[in-house]
Amino acid sequence: MRIKQVEVKNFRLLKDVTLLMEHTSTVIVGRNNSGKTSLAELFRRTLSDGTTQFQLEDFSIESHEVFIKAFDMFNKNEHNEEIKKVLPAIELKILVEYDKEASDIVPLSDFIIDLDPDSNVAVIQLSYQVKESEIKSLFSDIEIEANIEPKVRDEQILREVRKRLQKAYYLQVVAVDPTDERNQKKVEATKLRELLRGDFINAQRGLDDITHKEKDFLGKVLEKILTNSGLQGSTDDDKSTAKELADIVSDIQKKIDEDFNKSLNKFLPALNQFGYPGLNDPGIRTETVLDTQRLLSNHTKLKYVGANTLGLPEGYNGLGSRNLIYILFQLFEFFKSYQCGGLANGVHLIFIEEPEAHLHPQMQEVFVKQIGDISKTFSEKLADGKEWPVQFVITTHSTHMANAASFDSIRYFLSKRGDHQYTCIKDLRAGFSEDVIDEEIKGIGDEGEREERKTKLTEEISSDKEFLHKYLTLTRCDLFFADKAILIEGSSERILLPKMIDKYDASSGHDNALGSQYISSIEVGGAYAHRFFRLLNYLELPTLIVTDIDAVKYSEESKRNKKSKVEDSTGTSNGVLKAWFEKNDITPKELIEKGEADKVKGELRIAFQVPEDGQLLCGRSFEDAFILANQDKFDVPEGDDGVKSTFVWDYAQDLDKTDFALEYGVDKDDWNVPRYINEGLNWLFEQK
Numbered sequence: 001m002r003i004k005q006v007e008v009k010n011f012r013l014l015k016d017v018t019l020l021m022e023h024t025s026t027v028i029v030g031r032n033n034s035g036k037t038s039l040a041e042l043f044r045r046t047l048s049d050g051t052t053q054f055q056l057e058d059f060s061i062e063s064h065e066v067f068i069k070a071f072d073m074f075n076k077n078e079h080n081e082e083i084k085k086v087l088p089a090i091e092l093k094i095l096v097e098y099d100k101e102a103s104d105i106v107p108l109s110d111f112i113i114d115l116d117p118d119s120n121v122a123v124i125q126l127s128y129q130v131k132e133s134e135i136k137s138l139f140s141d142i143e144i145e146a147n148i149e150p151k152v153r154d155e156q157i158l159r160e161v162r163k164r165l166q167k168a169y170y171l172q173v174v175a176v177d178p179t180d181e182r183n184q185k186k187v188e189a190t191k192l193r194e195l196l197r198g199d200f201i202n203a204q205r206g207l208d209d210i211t212h213k214e215k216d217f218l219g220k221v222l223e224k225i226l227t228n229s230g231l232q233g234s235t236d237d238d239k240s241t242a243k244e245l246a247d248i249v250s251d252i253q254k255k256i257d258e259d260f261n262k263s264l265n266k267f268l269p270a271l272n273q274f275g276y277p278g279l280n281d282p283g284i285r286t287e288t289v290l291d292t293q294r295l296l297s298n299h300t301k302l303k304y305v306g307a308n309t310l311g312l313p314e315g316y317n318g319l320g321s322r323n324l325i326y327i328l329f330q331l332f333e334f335f336k337s338y339q340c341g342g343l344a345n346g347v348h349l350i351f352i353e354e355p356e357a358h359l360h361p362q363m364q365e366v367f368v369k370q371i372g373d374i375s376k377t378f379s380e381k382l383a384d385g386k387e388w389p390v391q392f393v394i395t396t397h398s399t400h401m402a403n404a405a406s407f408d409s410i411r412y413f414l415s416k417r418g419d420h421q422y423t424c425i426k427d428l429r430a431g432f433s434e435d436v437i438d439e440e441i442k443g444i445g446d447e448g449e450r451e452e453r454k455t456k457l458t459e460e461i462s463s464d465k466e467f468l469h470k471y472l473t474l475t476r477c478d479l480f481f482a483d484k485a486i487l488i489e490g491s492s493e494r495i496l497l498p499k500m501i502d503k504y505d506a507s508s509g510h511d512n513a514l515g516s517q518y519i520s521s522i523e524v525g526g527a528y529a530h531r532f533f534r535l536l537n538y539l540e541l542p543t544l545i546v547t548d549i550d551a552v553k554y555s556e557e558s559k560r561n562k563k564s565k566v567e568d569s570t571g572t573s574n575g576v577l578k579a580w581f582e583k584n585d586i587t588p589k590e591l592i593e594k595g596e597a598d599k600v601k602g603e604l605r606i607a608f609q610v611p612e613d614g615q616l617l618c619g620r621s622f623e624d625a626f627i628l629a630n631q632d633k634f635d636v637p638e639g640d641d642g643v644k645s646t647f648v649w650d651y652a653q654d655l656d657k658t659d660f661a662l663e664y665g666v667d668k669d670d671w672n673v674p675r676y677i678n679e680g681l682n683w684l685f686e687q688k
Contacts, residue, residue, distance in 0.1 A: 479536075633643075
């Protein structure tokens with residue numbers, strides 16, 4: 001059995017989200033403060049052995065407003081039943097998919113309440129909700145000052161609610177019929193913990209360097225592994241090893257009792273000189289007890305093999321190696337703990353936060369690719385092939401991990417802002433699914449045309465998906481972590497882009513300048529930018545696409561298109577522009593006449609050469625446009641546009657693009673940003 005889907009409501013930024021889980025590992029990516037850690041924290045609390053409690057701050061911002069509304073209803077003496085319907089609850093719904101033919105689904109049996117023989121899904125709903133009997137204690141006797149501002153009044157109410165929340169709220173666990181949500185059955189929280197085990201490897205693992213204070217984390221993990229090895233569910237080999245260690249310690253204990261403590265007693269003070277012990281007072285003696293587990297925790301250190309057989313302490317190894325070893329030890333401990341916990345055929349969920357810490361890029365890629373094989377290795381070598389039903393949830397800020405992971409396994413956490421900030425989860429697989437195709441063709445009335453369009457879209461989406469995964473893996477681009485993006489065509493734009501952004505910021509006078517935002521710039525060439533359109537719009541990532549107009553003129557002599565000046569052209573060779581405007585025979589003249597609205601589609605804006613203000617000439621490429629925007633820097637002759645055009649054309653043809661970009665990016669600073677790029681940057685700045 002496996003967790004198929006998770007739904008969360010009203011927990012921090014996770015106002016209302018659905019997360020589809022992969023069979024083995026799900027990789028969560030996204031910008032900072034997008035709710036990635038909140039998901040792990042919600043599971044940590046609901047699966048804890050103690051009483052699950054939340055603070056007022058754990059409720060989504062919208063929920064705070066609902067508490068105010070419920071308070072007003074209480075003061076109007078409305079029925080508790082109606083107030084309870086209004087009061088917010090933190091909800092976690094888990095859909096578990098199971099094999100109906102499995103020999104043992106006992107841990108899930110309490111949650112299977114439907115009568116549909118074809119159903120293979122159990123629905124578990126956890127709700128941190130108000131007790132109807134405690135609504136009075138939540139709101140009664142809250143004194144509000146008269147004639148105060150509404151904002152101050154709300155703050156006073158919430159301050160009192162915060163103090164009373166944990167007394168009035170409790171965690172309820174119910175099984176829900178997947179065929180009829182009205183059919184529900186309350187289940188003890190302990191049943192959930194018997195079914196679902198949760199373990200967590202936090203982002204802050206405390207791998208201190210030796211220069212501060214060595215912490216022998218690995219020895220402590222080894223202690224836990226030994227503890228689990230003696231439990232009932234352990235393998236015979238583990239039990240035998242644990243017994244051997246216990247016997248060795250027992251022999252040492254006997255020696256200590258006979259010799260060590262006999263000598264140690266001589267150090268006891270001569271209490272008899274003070275009349276102690278008396279007739280009714282017990283005597284005293286020393287006793288030293290050895291505990292196998294404490295020996296590991298406090299007195300056993302793992303050493304790295306050094307030169308001349310000298311063992312080096314943990315702190316002497318690199319942080320990356322220590323981090324990787326620590327994670328693997330933790331996973332081994334979790335496996336052993338699961339193996340001994342009697343949760344056969346249950347579900348084991350392990351959250352790993354930011355495993356990339358201190359790991360070099362290649363190791364990060366290996367880790368995310370191999371994590372799925374760990375469960376197989378442990379099962380085959382340490383559990384006689386018995387399956388370990390583990391699902392990993394990995395949160396990361398690493399472009400290497402994000403791009404090396406399976407495209408289908410990535411879940412993108414997007415932080416959005418309406419009246420309040422909240423999180424939206426994007427499943428990359430869903431963005432390229434058949435549902436997307438059906439949505440795009442549903443407006444086509446003719447069945448034959450609809451089928452033709454569907455076939456074409458299916459091929460395009462499949463091709464784009466394959467291309468994007470390969471491209472992201474090869475280039476390590478950071479689209480998943482950026483605030484905005486710029487797709488550029490060539491080396492000149494790539495080298496000069498930072499300088500152009502600086503110049504735009506300086507001339508615009510904006511407070512929150514583009515240079516202070518996290519902008520991912522990606523060089524995609526002139527033939528591939530359109531392959532990104534679907535992904536970028538799905539990610540809702542504001543993106544500027546900078547491309548060239550690439551004017552061409554048909555030659556009767558050669559029977560093919562050749563590069564030409566814009567004013568002499570009959571078409572464009574740029575596939576991105578053709579795809580954007582959905583017209584293969586579009587001309588540069590038509591392109592130049594396009595307005596701002598034509599250049600924007602969803603979250604994307606395209607930018608291509610246009611004449612500078614007060615000019616008629618238009619550049620064919622970035623270099624042409626740069627020269628036309630800075631004519632005094634290149635001694636462009638004044639007067640006739642034809643003469644200018646020929647001069648600029650000839651000048652640009654002889655340029656080494658990289659040397660040109662380096663000259664104006666490093667050596668020369670006094671120049672103007674071409675108009676088409678400046679307008680594009682202005683649009684990008686305005687996107688929030």
